Amino acid sequence: MASEAQPADGRAIEVRALAKTYREVQAVKGVDFDVAAGEVFGFLGPNGAGKTTTINMLCTLVKPTAGSATVAGHDVVRERDDVRRNIGLVFQDPTLDSYLTGAQNLKLHAELYGIESSLVAPRMRQVLTMVGLWDRRDTAVGTYSGGMRRRLEIARGLMHSPRVLFLDEPTIGLDPQTRRSIWSYIRELQQREQITIFMTTHYMDEAEWCDRIAIMDHGKIVALEAPETLKAQVGTDRVTIQTDDDDAAIGALAERFGITARISEGAVAFGVPEGEHFVPRLFSELGMPIRAVSVSRPTLDDVFMSYTGSTIRDAEEDQSKHRNRVMMQMMGGRR
Amino acid sequence: MSTTTETTAMAPPAGALTVEPVRVTVPKHSVASELRAIRIVWRRDLIRFVNDRVRIAASLVQPLLFLFVMGSGLQAISSAGTHGVDLKTFIYPGILCIAVMFTAMFSAASIVWDREFGFLREMMVAPVRRSSIVIGKCLGGATVASTQGVIMLLLAPLVHVPYDPVLILGILGLQLLLAFSITAFGVMVAARIKQMQSFFGVMQMVVMPMFFISGALFPVAGLPGWLAVLNRLDPLTYAVDPMRRLVFGHLSISPAARAALDPGVTWFGWHVPALLEAGMVLLLGLVMLAVAIWEFSTSE
Numbered sequence: 220m221a222s223e224a225q226p227a228d229g230r231a232i233e234v235r236a237l238a239k240t241y242r243e244v245q246a247v248k249g250v251d252f253d254v255a256a257g258e259v260f261g262f263l264g265p266n267g268a269g270k271t272t273t274i275n276m277l278c279t280l281v282k283p284t285a286g287s288a289t290v291a292g293h294d295v296v297r298e299r300d301d302v303r304r305n306i307g308l309v310f311q312d313p314t315l316d317s318y319l320t321g322a323q324n325l326k327l328h329a330e331l332y333g334i335e336s337s338l339v340a341p342r343m344r345q346v347l348t349m350v351g352l353w354d355r356r357d358t359a360v361g362t363y364s365g366g367m368r369r370r371l372e373i374a375r376g377l378m379h380s381p382r383v384l385f386l387d388e389p390t391i392g393l394d395p396q397t398r399r400s401i402w403s404y405i406r407e408l409q410q411r412e413q414i415t416i417f418m419t420t421h422y423m424d425e426a427e428w429c430d431r432i433a434i435m436d437h438g439k440i441v442a443l444e445a446p447e448t449l450k451a452q453v454g455t456d457r458v459t460i461q462t463d464d465d466d467a468a469i470g471a472l473a474e475r476f477g478i479t480a481r482i483s484e485g486a487v488a489f490g491v492p493e494g495e496h497f498v499p500r501l502f503s504e505l506g507m508p509i510r511a512v513s514v515s516r517p518t519l520d521d522v523f524m525s526y527t528g529s530t531i532r533d534a535e536e537d538q539s540k541h542r543n544r545v546m547m548q549m550m551g552g553r554r
Numbered sequence: 555m556s557t558t559t560e561t562t563a564m565a566p567p568a569g570a571l572t573v574e575p576v577r578v579t580v581p582k583h584s585v586a587s588e589l590r591a592i593r594i595v596w597r598r599d600l601i602r603f604v605n606d607r608v609r610i611a612a613s614l615v616q617p618l619l620f621l622f623v624m625g626s627g628l629q630a631i632s633s634a635g636t637h638g639v640d641l642k643t644f645i646y647p648g649i650l651c652i653a654v655m656f657t658a659m660f661s662a663a664s665i666v667w668d669r670e671f672g673f674l675r676e677m678m679v680a681p682v683r684r685s686s687i688v689i690g691k692c693l694g695g696a697t698v699a700s701t702q703g704v705i706m707l708l709l710a711p712l713v714h715v716p717y718d719p720v721l722i723l724g725i726l727g728l729q730l731l732l733a734f735s736i737t738a739f740g741v742m743v744a745a746r747i748k749q750m751q752s753f754f755g756v757m758q759m760v761v762m763p764m765f766f767i768s769g770a771l772f773p774v775a776g777l778p779g780w781l782a783v784l785n786r787l788d789p790l791t792y793a794v795d796p797m798r799r800l801v802f803g804h805l806s807i808s809p810a811a812r813a814a815l816d817p818g819v820t821w822f823g824w825h826v827p828a829l830l831e832a833g834m835v836l837l838l839g840l841v842m843l844a845v846a847i848w849e850f851s852t853s854e
Binding site: 278279280300303304305308310312313314315316317318319323326327328330331332333334335338339341342345375378379380411412 | 575576577578579580581582583584586587590591593594598601602605606668671672673675676677678679680681682
């Protein structure tokens with residue numbers, strides 16, 4: 220079928236000035252990016268940065284307010300059904316029927332997507348084997364653990380051989396071991412089935428698995444590169460110190476070294492080139508006692524911090540504080 | 555919910571991916587693909603119903619209470635007015651209707667349930683028309699409810715109603731029709747309501763009055779004016795009445811009893827034909843189905 224061909228330039232997703240406004244709130248403020256066919260592309264940002272809204276627009280669940288996007292060569296507004304036929308979706312919240320068995324859930328999916336009947340059984344066997352659930356296929360989903368459910372959702376998202384697989388926080392709420400295993404499945408299937416993977420996460424360590432990541436903050440993309448490139452751009456080591464008076468320490472750092480430090484996760488943090496050589500100077504010249512010090516190579520956390528001014532966890536704490544405050548105001552209560 | 559250990563499937567099993575992937579394609583829209591979608595949504599309701607024996611039993615309680623407890627309990631004081639006909643026989647047609655009604659409501663409620671548990675989303679993003687999902691859902695509810703109706707139908711000899719092929723087919727047809735319309739109504743309501751409690755609140759507010767006013771428990775002639783008006787406006791009246799005419803047509807009772815117990819619905823003195831009544835139920839069901847489809851197609 221001609222319409223099934225990849226776009227000539229090998230792009231799986233093209234996004235131009237895409238924006239979404241809910242009443243007065245600008246959830247996504249005009250983003251542009253391309254995702255190459257076969258790429259693992261990560262969307263990174265704190266909760267509420269606009270990641271889920273963007274993914275929902277790309278998989279035709281939410282209509283954009285402005286801008287345009289194509290997925291697998293089809294426009295997300297004008298060719299909604301064509302987009303849906305070519306994408307697989309794994310949502311942040313579970314969408315399985317827990318009264319049905321794993322196999323029944325996949326069968327239902329195959330029927331809804333009109334997969335040729337003779338191929339349903341072999342394809343089901345393949346995707347279930349891939350996620351290690353073939354032996355549990357005839358058990359009700361209600362008895363599955365959280366990790367098994369997520370793997371079943373991934374298997375279901377792959378059932379109809381999509382060209383692009385969207386994963387919205389695929390490992391949220393799972394333990395580190397299960398997260399790692401899900402990631403190795405994702406990587407393996409991406410190589411095996413040559414599909415494009417578009418995912419959102421707010422785990423920094425997971426972003427390392429992506430070919431490229433886009434950092435999103437307040438509805439905008441603030442950086443878009445390979446993880447290694449982003450880390451190299453930071454160029455400085457991250458030093459954190461614990462003191463008895465953090466504010467005085469920040470003042471002293473600015474005065475004596477011209478360094479801008481900020482409080483992050485309960486310690487004073489700042490970036491300097493060649494951190495190991497800086498630490499001895501710090502102890503002799505800061506002029507106040509330091510209780511502990513640590514130096515680390517740049518991580519994606521630092522990348523995130525250099526672009527957004529806070530760590531991802533701080534950003535989320537601020538937001539939840541803000542949300543709580545709004546809630547309290549709405550309820551007319553007082554702390 | 556029990557948890558199962560992850561260790562058996564921690565790493566992708568070696569060799570699982572060494573075979574060439576089975577490639578499938580998703581075809582473009584066609585009548586066949588829509589019919590397949592309708593069928594699977596319908597079948598899901600059936601599978602879930604069969605697996606849920608508690609629900610089958612629970613939804614029989616209410617009709618059985620009405621039929622046997624109320625029917626037997628009020629027999630002594632009503633015998634003068636029923637011309638020797640057992641009160642249970644009289645309310646049996648009404649009970650055949652409410653049995654499918656309650657089950658159909660439950661089926662429609664599963665849409666609200668599906669939304670709460672996320673499954674609705676899986677159906678909404680599929681490359682099929684929303685109307686196929688809604689139609690499959692209504693047919694599923696109708697089938698499940700009619701199955702429930704069959705159980706009530708089996709009780710016929712206990713209330714002095716004979717097994718008769720024509721009667722049985724007629725009853726099944728009417729039950730299917732009523733169950734379809736009620737499910738369509740429930741789905742229409744469920745499109746707007748996001749929480750289970752509110753859904754059942756609305757249902758209680760609408761369905762119980764509809765049931766009491768419909769004449770399932772009393773003859774529809776000689777009512778006080780206000781009740782007669784409400785009764786003629788109640789859609790359920792037009793399902794109960796043909797059901798009663800059908801059942802009473804197969805009973806051998808005195809003309810006096812027939813006139814008192816099965817007077818038939820009249821509009822300003824005109825006897826409404828049973829076929830027209832059934833047609834009205836069908837039409838109403840189709841209108842509500844259309845509204846439900848419209849609601850689901852415009853949402854999200």
